Amino acid sequence: MKTNVWKVDKYVDNLESNPQIVDAAQVLRQNEVVALPTETVYGLGGNAKNDEAVSKIFAAKGRPVDNPLIIHIAEQNQLNEFVAEVPRKASLLIETFWPGPLTIILKIKEGILSDKATAGLGTVGVRMPDHPVALALLKACGLPIAAPSANSSGKPSPTTAQHVLEDLEGKIAGIVDGGPTGVGVESTVLDCTEDIPVILRPGAVTKEQLEEVVGEVRVDRALTETDLKPKAPGMKYQHYAPNAPLYLVAGSHAFLQQLVKDKQQEGLRVGVLTTEESVNDYQADVVLACGTRAEPETVAASLYGVLRNFNHEKVDIIFSEMFSNSGVGHAIMNRLQKAAGNKLIQE
Incomplete structure (x- = not known):
């Protein structure tokens, strides 16, 4: 399959009538899959109402079929088509954070969305992306679009169109290239089907921000317990992994440096993931800075790109x-x- 690339300038007016957007929207209406930029990461979009389109998403990614997909919309009134109810707290959060990196879990109306998109659950995660190209494409195609991250399952999510090509070229119909994403990590996923909302996946919208709007918010134990049926993406299976084994290190710089030295003595090519403040503190084969600790948002924005860069550097192990x-x-x-x-x- 030839993968088309439609390059779109997100700063151009009237994006919905842009010929590239119009072409990509037509491909989505034909139940093919298209990668699209959002403010978080690139998503792999397909018609959420159509089993064939959703199956193509899972096939391209190699994604387990019991991992539900997030539905992307461009207009709030689209919720009425496939959502059974929008509780008051959910409405408050929508008013505050949409468009933006917040996915809200709601109860569905049966028979509208593909069961493959919801993994057979009676709920669905929905969000409105805060990206002009994504919104234009969603409006142009007129469909709710199921869109997990546009990468091979388990690998770091893509924050550029080039990342998508690295993983999925020849496997999908096209990519709408709207430039690098901004946030860098996927949306917060919040279950609003109970009285007290529950975070199913942390993201750019923090627990503290949510609680300012709706009061108490809990964190679901399924974030750490893998034997539970997932309500949302990112709650099951290993994700985001670079090719080399990655180890988190709780300890001093000297302790981490000794780990590096030990592995180098074994003949391994060693990588270190750090920040700009500490990039000169390590003597390793590859030392990559992932933003700055003073601004954790820069760490989030850089994270997946840095993990992918370790692949390009062909390291054997990463600390x-x-x-x-x-x-x-x-x-x-x-x-x-x-x-x-x-x-x-x-340590």
């Missing part, structure tokens, strides 16, 4: 520093823990 679990750091550590398969070395 990563730890980050705070507060604010967006919760999302950063969630992704790193999954990328490492929870492998942790403590």
